[in-house]
Structures are given as C-alpha cells and as structure tokens.
Amino acid sequence: MNAKAANEYLKAKVLTATAEQLQMLLYDGAIRFCEKAAAGLEQKQYDVSYSALSRAQKILLELHGSLKHNVAPELCANLASLYMWCYKRLVDANLKRDKEAVDQALQILRYQRETWALLLERLGRKNATAAAAKLDLEAPNARMEASFSASA
8 A cells, every 4th residue: 555545544544533543543653653763763763763752752742632631630630640751751762762761651552552442342332232222132242242253
C-alpha cells in the first residue's frame, strides 16, 4: 500500500471512530512511535529517534488534555500523573539519547493499552447484552463467543 492510500485509510479510520476507539488509536500511535524511537536510538539514528519521540510526546499531551476531570477526578488525576511521567521520560530520552527511558515509558503505555482493550471488550459485551434484551434475544455468552471466534 502506498503512503497516500495509507494516509487516506488512517484519516477515514479516525473520522469514523468512536471516542473509545480514538483512545485506542492514540495508545497504538504512542507505542508505535516509541518503538521506532527505541530502534533509532539503538542504531544511533538520532534524527529518527528525535522525530518519533516528538510525535509520541504530542500524543501523550493529547491523552493528558482529553481527560475529563469533572467526570472522574481521582482517576483523571492518576492518569494525568502517569501521562506526565511518561512524557518526561520521553523528553529525557530525547535529551540524553537514553533508550532505557523509552523502554520505561513503553512499558506503561503497553499496560495502559492492554487495560483499555479489556475495558472495550467488556463494554462491547455489555452493549451486546443490552441490544439482545431490546430485541428479545438470548444474551451473548462464552459459548456463543467461542463458536463465533472458531468459525471466523
């Protein structure tokens, strides 16, 4: 796939994503750029690492800025601290060319992404159960999910 087609695909994906999916895309992007930066640091390609770290930092600022402190103040305060810690580690990585700092931020970002994926999975089940109840259908269960994933 050429770069133009990939950009159009990503643009369509972002424009049609739910808020929950956008959050996942941000985590994916931050992780991807951190991995690229780590590889750049290992190969002493500092222009690559600088660019990738800068993009990951921007994503972390977006994650931080999207927190809704009025909805869940304690959770948002904890997430804000976590995002700022990762942001500072990436700044340090850029200044000191420190791959370990990138790895530390990556560990947190991967954990957050995994947590978010589990949350989306539960939310999907809850929504499917609610939709089934409205249609007077049997709610999805583990047996149904297993048969669906085996046939897919």
